[in-house]
Amino acid sequence: MANGILIIDKPQGWTSMDVCAKLRGILQERRIGHGGTLDPMATGVLPVFVGQATRAVEFAENGEKEYVAGLRLGVVTNTQDITGDVLETHPVQVSREDVAAALSRFLGPQEQIPPMYSAVKIGGKKLYELARKGQEVARKPRHITILELELLDQTGPADFLLRCRCSKGTYIRTLCHDLGQALGCGGTMSSLRRTMAAGFTLKDAATLEDVQAQGESLLLPTDSLFADSPILLLKQDREEKRVRCGNPITMPGIPDGTYRIYGQDQTFLCLSRAENGTLTSIKNFFGA
Structure with missing residues (x-):
């Protein structure tokens, strides 16, 4: 299996x-x-x-996730990427330096309005289902964080390549759309490659x-998946039995934090949190 x-x-x-x-x-x-x-x-x-x-x-x-995205200026589409219908076109009189300067405005914690063509649900309906019927509804902004945003290259008169490291829930095509608005000529996402996840x-x-x-x-x-968390190897039958039964175990002096817990045979058992000397399972991964 x-x-x-x-x-x-x-x-x-x-x-x-x-x-x-x-x-x-x-x-x-x-x-x-x-x-x-x-x-x-x-x-x-x-x-x-x-x-x-x-x-x-x-x-x-x-x-967190990281992407390399193509930004095409001068074009606005209904999906905020080049697969959609073109709603507007504008002349582009923007330099590489202008784009680089605009990126700094989008760094850090912020609110982002999800696009209509997305799987976000409102009233039990996915937004893209409503969008395909020609409907547009008010969407609540979502709290996101853009940790890094870098201009990698200019690949054409109106085409740029960006690298973005961001939090869960960030829509890169919305970022491209918003960048286009900030630059005064509109923009859409022309390509997307995710370079890091989990x-x-x-x-x-x-x-x-x-x-x-x-x-x-x-x-x-x-x-x-949990390589950033330190390993804790259980050395006693009693400890392992308690963990396998879903019970907390007492470990005086253990620093607070998240740990990967392994049995005496080095089988990965669970992800656990230590707090005030008590180790409690967050999620078990051993078989029944």
């Missing part, structure tokens, strides 16, 4: 769910989920969780063809 994490380099034109469906067929495993949706036009890092590892999906979704990068990624050829050998262990 397959268990673990696959880092897929998602191909263009596939939905994230398309990738999961394909992997269910390759690995013959029903329990497969992904850690953070990528639009069909986007490529890059898509963490996919297989078998018992699906219990870790929530931790991947909440992490701590994994393109160096960790495999193609679907790789998985077809190599199968389960490409699975990373579930605990690789």
Whole structure:
């Protein structure tokens, strides 16, 4: 039975769910989920969780992400990317220096209004379902943080390449749209490649063809998702039994924080939090 994490380099034109469906067929495993949706036009890092590892999906979704995005100025579309219908075109009299200067305005914590063409739900309906019917509704802004925003290159008179590291919930196409508004000529996202998600990068990624050829050998262990948390190896039967029963254990003097907990045979058991000398499970990953 397959268990673990696959880092897929998602191909263009596939939905994230398309990738999961394909992997269910390759690995013959029903329990497969992904850690953070990528639009069909986007490529890059898509963490996919297989078998018992699906219990870790929530931790991947909440992490920081990094993207390389194409910004095309002078064009406004209804989807905020080049796959949509063009609503406006404007002449572009913006220099590379102008774009670089505008980026600093978008750094840090901020409120971002999600696009109509998104899976955000309002009143039980996904926004893109309403948008396809020609409807537009008021959307509450979402709190996001843009940690890094860098101009990598100018690839044409109105085309620029950006690198963005950001929090969960950030829409890069909305960032491109807003940058265009700030520059006075409109803008849309022309390409998107995710280069990091949940701590994994393109160096960790495999193609679907790789998985077809190599199968389960490409699975990373579930605990690789928590590589930033220190390891705690249990040394007593009593401690391990309590952890396996979901009970807290007392460890006087242990520093507060989050730990990867392993059994005496070095099996990864759970992610736990230590507070005031007591270790409590956050999520268990051992089998029944």
